[in-house]
Amino acid sequence: MAIFIPEEKISEIKNAADIVDVVSESVLLKKAGKNYIGLCPFHSEKTPSFTVSPDKQIFHCFGCNTGGNVFSFLMKQDGVPFPEAARHLARRYGVDIPERPLSPEQQRIISERESLLDINRRAGDFYHQALLNDTTGQPAKSYLAKRGISQKTVEDFKLGYARDGWDHLLRYFAGKRISTMLLAKSGLILPRKNKSGHYDRFRNRVIFPIFDVNQQVVGFGGRVLDDALPKYLNSPETAVYNKSRSLYGIHRAKDRCRSTGTVFIVEGYLDLLALHQHGIENSVATLGTALTADHVKLLTRYARRMILVYDSDEAGIRSAQRCIETFWKEHVDFRREDVFSENKADTHILVLPAGHDPDSYIFEHGPEAFLTAASGSPGIITFLMDCAVRKHGLTTEGKIRVISELQEPLAAINDQIARAIYIQQLAERTGIAEAAILERIRAVVSRQPHSSVSAGQKGTPAGGLAKSAPAASVPAANGPPGINSGIRFERRIVAMMLQFPQILPEISRLNVLKYFENEDLKSIGNMIVQFNPATADQVSGLVSRIDNEAQQTLITSLAMEDESWNQKGCLKLLGTFVDARQNIRNRSVLEAQIRTAEKRNDHALLLTLLSKKQKLAERSEKQKMAILNEK
Numbered sequence: 001m002a003i004f005i006p007e008e009k010i011s012e013i014k015n016a017a018d019i020v021d022v023v024s025e026s027v028l029l030k031k032a033g034k035n036y037i038g039l040c041p042f043h044s045e046k047t048p049s050f051t052v053s054p055d056k057q058i059f060h061c062f063g064c065n066t067g068g069n070v071f072s073f074l075m076k077q078d079g080v081p082f083p084e085a086a087r088h089l090a091r092r093y094g095v096d097i098p099e100r101p102l103s104p105e106q107q108r109i110i111s112e113r114e115s116l117l118d119i120n121r122r123a124g125d126f127y128h129q130a131l132l133n134d135t136t137g138q139p140a141k142s143y144l145a146k147r148g149i150s151q152k153t154v155e156d157f158k159l160g161y162a163r164d165g166w167d168h169l170l171r172y173f174a175g176k177r178i179s180t181m182l183l184a185k186s187g188l189i190l191p192r193k194n195k196s197g198h199y200d201r202f203r204n205r206v207i208f209p210i211f212d213v214n215q216q217v218v219g220f221g222g223r224v225l226d227d228a229l230p231k232y233l234n235s236p237e238t239a240v241y242n243k244s245r246s247l248y249g250i251h252r253a254k255d256r257c258r259s260t261g262t263v264f265i266v267e268g269y270l271d272l273l274a275l276h277q278h279g280i281e282n283s284v285a286t287l288g289t290a291l292t293a294d295h296v297k298l299l300t301r302y303a304r305r306m307i308l309v310y311d312s313d314e315a316g317i318r319s320a321q322r323c324i325e326t327f328w329k330e331h332v333d334f335r336r337e338d339v340f341s342e343n344k345a346d347t348h349i350l351v352l353p354a355g356h357d358p359d360s361y362i363f364e365h366g367p368e369a370f371l372t373a374a375s376g377s378p379g380i381i382t383f384l385m386d387c388a389v390r391k392h393g394l395t396t397e398g399k400i401r402v403i404s405e406l407q408e409p410l411a412a413i414n415d416q417i418a419r420a421i422y423i424q425q426l427a428e429r430t431g432i433a434e435a436a437i438l439e440r441i442r443a444v445v446s447r448q449p450h451s452s453v454s455a456g457q458k459g460t461p462a463g464g465l466a467k468s469a470p471a472a473s474v475p476a477a478n479g480p481p482g483i484n485s486g487i488r489f490e491r492r493i494v495a496m497m498l499q500f501p502q503i504l505p506e507i508s509r510l511n512v513l514k515y516f517e518n519e520d521l522k523s524i525g526n527m528i529v530q531f532n533p534a535t536a537d538q539v540s541g542l543v544s545r546i547d548n549e550a551q552q553t554l555i556t557s558l559a560m561e562d563e564s565w566n567q568k569g570c571l572k573l574l575g576t577f578v579d580a581r582q583n584i585r586n587r588s589v590l591e592a593q594i595r596t597a598e599k600r601n602d603h604a605l606l607l608t609l610l611s612k613k614q615k616l617a618e619r620s621e622k623q624k625m626a627i628l629n630e631k
């Protein structure tokens with residue numbers, strides 16, 4: 001992969017890119033002293049522990065202990081490999097990476113992912129041109145016109161047309177000398193069943209290119225122009241397209257999502273286009289799948305409030321239940337409380353009046369009516385409660401059914417406070433005592449295999465105010481509490497090396513790293529000495545050189561703190577450290593000698609050795625005091 005972007009281009013990109021700039025695109029940053037802080041995009045939190053240092057060009061979150069430089073930020077945020085993060089930055093900062101024509105040889109070298117994106121881009125252009133073309137595009141043009149889609153929307157979303165015929169796209173790419181194998185991997189062509197050769201997947205369909213957040217075409221959707229089946233056809237899963245991670249329209253929605261804090265989630269391409277065309281640009285569409293935890297993770301980067309739009313109660317209920325199940329199942333990397341608690345992401349279900357889908361509703365009633373309806377939409381649990389009450393009524397049997405239907409969703413809420421609020425609501429609605437509902441939910445929770453978070457709280461009622469895991473806020477240089485003091489000392493020295501590089505010659509002279517016990521810290525220390533990050537922003541360069549993610553994070557956490565080091569103080573600290581470690585070594589040598597003397601019954605030697613040991617102990621006690629006074 002590295003072959004594709006020359007090393008000098010990487011450093012050019014690194015010098016041009018500004019981490020505050022890049023992070024600001026997705027995180028609201030506030031100045032705090034030398035650094036900027038904001039709410040972490042990689043875990044959910046209410047108080048900012050995500051810190052960006054413009055001087056060092058690194059970020060670090062003290063909440064989830066993630067850190068890195070501008071490249072790692074993009075890689076982590078967008079889930080892309082290094083070359084793609086680099087390319088994204090190159091585009092943004094106008095660093096020219098020469099585009100090479102795809103020779104068969106280079107095709108092998110360039111990663112499959114890169115090639116597929118390239119194929120998709122070209123296919124998107126090909127379909128788009130076909131639609132714009134007066135003669136070939138006519139059937140699709142009239143279809144879109146009939147659906148009320150404007151010329152501007154066609155252009156904004158690069159809509160296209162796959163002409164009727166078996167091999168238009170195939171022949172187009174043959175002319176570009178793109179290998180059939182690669183083309184097949186893109187999902188745009190399919191192998192013929194009985195004969196050799198391939199044929200186009202999309203034929204006589206309106207084409208909706210699916211873009212990712214970086215404006216790259218990752219896949220396609222195609223809709224028939226008449227009532228033929230299947231009505232919709234999507235790209236298969238490929239190296240670049242994963243439907244449970246892709247959202248149609250996200251590339252044009254993300255800015256408005258960020259500015260409004262809200263995102264509308266619809267199900268169809270045309271629903272999405274109708275919303276955008278009516279100025280509701282903070283909307284996206286799922287692609288033939290229910291909302292997944294990955295979707296939610298992606299969306300929480302842009303908006304806290306999610307409104308799922310459905311055309312019927314049934315669809316809404318199914319989706320709400322699936323949402324809860326999904327979040328439940330994928331609990332490992334998704335903290336469910338995010339979905340429910342009011343201050344974090346809150347999720348609502350908007351069911352449109354009977355007979356309407358978002359597309360028809362907005363064309364008939366306009367955007368204001370849509371927004372008004374949305375503003376009154378209930379949260380997921382309230383929605384399920386409403387539906388259950390409507391379905392079963394409030395007779396005695398009805399109430400029991402309502403509780404039964406709600407017990408699983410309620411048990412799935414991890415935020416104890418949110419859960420308590422809903423239980424209270426349910427108790428009020430049904431007139432059944434809170435305690436009785438709690439009992440039911442506790443029973444469900446204890447049956448659930450994934451209740452790792454609740455496991456530690458088994459003694460407390462499920463709806464009680466038991467505190468969930470506290471947001472860690474750890475002073476970097478001293479490390480998490482409970483860490484042994486020796487390692488804490490080593491962390492402090494590495495922090496010193498990162499923050500006060502003037503001390504590096506002394507580190508080498510005193511051979512400080514020789515005494516390190518923690519392997520990660522020792523190897524980072526050696527890297528720093530080798531690489532010598534003489535200027536502060538070189539910390540970012542250091543991060544680039546280290547593959548080990550744990551070590552990267554260790555570096556960013558240690559570099560982020562700004563202690564006002566001075567030469568004298570540093571030397572004193574280093575002296576104390578070396579002395580202490582030397583003492584430990586001396587002591588173990590001494591102890592070995594004492595054991596030998598004891599065996600030999602050499603009392604004279606034993607006495608001398610024991611007195612030496614006594615002196616050593618006194619000295620190390622003094623050192624301990626010195627270290628304590630140091631802090």
Ligand SMILES: [Zn+2]
Nearest residue numbers: 040043061064
């Ligand atoms: Zn975090």
